[in-house]
Amino acid sequence: MSEDTSESEMESKQPEVVDIEQEMAEKLAQARDLIGKELRKVIIGQDEVVDQMLIALLSGGHCLITGAPGLAKTLLVSTLARVFDLSFNRIQFTPDLMPSDITGTEILEDTPEGGRELVFSKGPIFANLILADEINRTPPKTQAALLEAMQEKQVSVAGNTMTLDKPFFVLATQNPIEMEGTYPLPEAQLDRFMFNIVIDYLTEDEEVMVVSQTTGAGSGEVKPVFSGEDLLKCHEVVRRVPIAEEVVRFAVRLAANSRPGQDHTSDYVNEWVNWGAGTRAGQSLVLGAKTKALLDGRSHVTYDDIRAMAGPVLRHRILTNYRAEAEGISIDQVIEKLIAMTSEKA
Secondary structure (H helix, E strand, O other), X not given: XXXXXXXXXXXXXXXXXXXXXXXXXXXXXXXHHHHHHHHOOOOOOOHHHHHHHHHHHHHOOOEEEEEOOOOOHHHHHHHHHHHOOOXXXXXXXXXXXXXXXXXXEEEEEEOOOOOEEEEEEEOOOOOOEEEEEOHHHOOHHHHHHHHHHHHHOEEEEOOEEEEXXXXXXXXXXXXXXXXXXXXXXXXXXXXXOOEEEEEOOOOHHHHHHHHHHHOOOOOOOOOOOOOHHHHHHHHHHHHOOOOOHHHHXXXXXXXXXXXXXXOOOOHHHHHHEEEOOXXXXXXXXXXXXXXXHHHOOOOOOOHHHHHHHHHHHHOOOOEEOHHHHHOOOXXXXXXXXXXXXXXXXX
C-alpha cells in the first residue's frame, strides 16, 4: 500500500471532534495570527523558531534553545511571556551558581514579638516562564535543581516541598560555539526537554530591518492576547485531539529507527549513532503534532505533522559518534534519512 493511499484512508477514519474541541481549534487558529502580529512588533524573522516555541508552550513542554550569542534569544522568550501574560524570570547560569540561587533559601527574620524565625525567600524559579541562560555553564548539582522543577513542577528546600505555579515552562539556552569550561547536560536530562530549537542568523534583509528598528524610535508595545488559564485549557484540549493508530505507530517507528543495535536498525544508524531516542520522543512527536494541527485549524493529525516535529524532537535525543563527525554528518542529516526511511515503510 502506498503512503498516499494509507494517509487518505487514515484521514477518512478520523472521528468527529466534540464541539468544545472544535471551538478551541478555531480559537487557536485565530490566536496564532494575533500572537504572530504582537511578536512581529519586536521579533523580526525566525518564523519557524516562533512556531516551534508556540507549539511547545501550547502543549506544555520545555525547550532547549541552541544558538550563537546576539540572536535575540532572551528578547524572544521575554516577548512570549508578555504575549501570554505570564510572569517571567531570567537566570544567568555561571560556574559559581548554587541550587539555592535558583530555588530560594531560608533567611532569619525578626518577628513582631521580638523573636526570630526562619522565613523562606523564594528564588527566581517561582515564575511561569523561566529563561535558563547558558544552562551548560553551571555544575551538575545546580542543573539538577532546575531539572527537578521541570519534571516534578515542585522544589524541595529544607525538607519542605513547594508546588510551582501553573503553567510552568523552562526555556534553556546553550551556546554551540564555545564549549570550553562547560558542563554538557547528560542524555537523561536532555530528554526532559520537549524540543531542541536551533536559532540561526537572519537574512540580510531581516538584519537590515532589525538594525533600523533597534536604532530608531522603537517598536510598538506588545499586548497580551492569551492568559495562563487559556494555556492550561489548551494543554487539556491538545491531549483530546484525535489521532489515528497508524499515525501514532509512524511516530513510534520514527523514534525506534534511531536506536542502534536493533533488528530493524539501518546500517547508517549503526555506523553513525551511539544512542537513539527513547519513548519520550514518541510522546513529544504526537503532542507536538496535535498542537500543530490545532494551530493550522485542523482537528486531526496527519503524517506531515509528525514529520514537521521530527527535527526539534529528535535533535537532542540522538547522539552521533566519532565516525559521523569524521565524515561531516550532522544530526539533522541523520534525522532527514530517518524520516525518509520511515516514510517509505509507512
